[in-house]
Amino acid sequence: MISQWRLRSIACIFAGFALAGPARTETIRVAVGTQDTTINCAAGGLLIRELNLLEKYLPHDGKYKDASYDVEWKNFTSGAPITNEMVAGKLDFGAMAEFPAALNGVAFKKAGKNSLFIAVLSGSVKGSGNGVVVPAASPVQSLEELKGKTISVPFASTAHGMLLRAVATLGWDPEKDVKIIAQAPEVAGSALQSNQIDAHADFVPFAELFPFRGFARKIFDGAQAGVPTFHGLLVDAEYADKYPEVVVAYLRAAIEANTLLSAEPEKYSELIAKVTGVEAPVDYLFHGPLGLQTRDLTWKPEYRKDVATAVETLKLLKRTDSGLDLDAFITDKYIRAAFKASGLDYDARLADYGSLPLVAKDAATGKPITATKRVAEIWLKDEPLVRHYSTPESALKALAAFDKAGKPARAIYAQDHQLGVKLLADKAWFVVSPNGQIDAFLLREDADAFAKKTNGSVKDFEAANLAAQSSHSAAK
Known part of the structure; x- marks a missing residue:
């Protein structure tokens, strides 16, 4: 006969198993x-x-x-x-x-x-990514021209910090010399189109997206502030x-x-x-x-x-x-x-500070692109890959051929000669030098300074495009 003590021990063991159960899945x-x-x-x-x-x-x-x-x-x-x-x-x-x-x-x-x-x-x-835009038809070309004006920005954002630093660099009092108001990017887009604000500061991607959509123009890049x-x-x-x-x-x-x-x-x-x-x-x-x-x-x-x-x-x-x-x-x-x-x-x-490298051949010559400071790119509609060119001159000549063949460009890119940042070329300024070299700039003031130094002429995208075609025809 099993003792009462033994029965109680067996009962406790089984009770323990019952309480523990199978291993739980967390x-x-x-x-x-x-x-x-x-x-x-x-x-x-x-x-x-x-x-x-x-x-x-x-x-x-x-x-x-x-x-x-x-x-x-x-x-x-x-x-x-x-x-x-x-x-x-x-x-x-x-x-x-x-x-x-x-x-x-x-x-x-x-x-x-x-x-x-x-x-x-x-x-x-460098600070690229944040930027300031103005309505497309605004005469303003630089941040300095916005003194006394209204600039909207998402408050407490990285763009807000950029704007305050830029204002401080100009020696302005942010509470007296400029009116800074809080505005989310989705609201600012409409405000820019209806000219309710003079400018808008924002983070990625809006300082590029709004100009790409045609209703704004970028006048300041975070790289100008030099703050990461x-x-x-x-x-x-x-x-x-x-x-x-x-x-x-x-x-x-x-x-x-x-x-x-x-x-x-x-x-x-x-x-x-x-x-x-x-x-x-x-x-x-x-x-x-x-x-x-x-x-x-x-x-x-x-x-x-x-x-x-x-x-x-x-x-x-x-x-x-x-x-x-x-x-x-x-x-x-x-x-x-x-x-x-x-x-x-x-x-x-x-230890590597380089941007994503360009490993490509020039779409016009087939030669490897070894210098990237003046690279330009074209993304044609209905093509899956971007075409790369060693120079803006080469890209603009190719663009004319594509237009003639009924192949519209989806986007054109260029590298800013002064800031070293990538640009939407059709929104940029260009300096055409006497030797036919074409260089891109985000800012009109940078283009003006470079043109003065090189005896070149400042042109918008369409005029630079025409200059490239004229140069190409003359070379023939």
């Missing part, structure tokens, strides 16, 4: 706040989502052996609402520029929590501490998206256009070779310093009275791990 949420229309964030959101790249890297071994994932995507038009949802625990990751990211860190701090700035996505150590700008990725610190492998997986997906963009910029510019409505030629302006910004996931010292500047500027704006421990807020731990897991050299990329 469902891990991966909730990401993206900014699809802020197209330089594409490698950190839109492409990962559309190409299902995150699922490819999420861990399923070790402590994640029995885990399942609930991947959630939410799209926003700016960084502030992403921060609100991250602080509320509704999002784990967020993509935004340095100014809203600084506010993100402060907001988490006020809530008794922490966020981490874990990677750069795309930016410019970028967008990057943040994560809830508690989440990162609990699921570090998931954070690394997310960054590995971003690395692959970046690689795909580099390999086939036209193809993925079309995808970005399909999702966002931002036309593919504008997407290519950023993501193609020699692009307006550089996709770079490493923490350049200039970007770290830019975050510190953002915090100080936000204090001056009285948008925050709190500082940030930037050594704790900015971390390269996860992106370094992602680079290593992807077989890439983080330190080599960190």
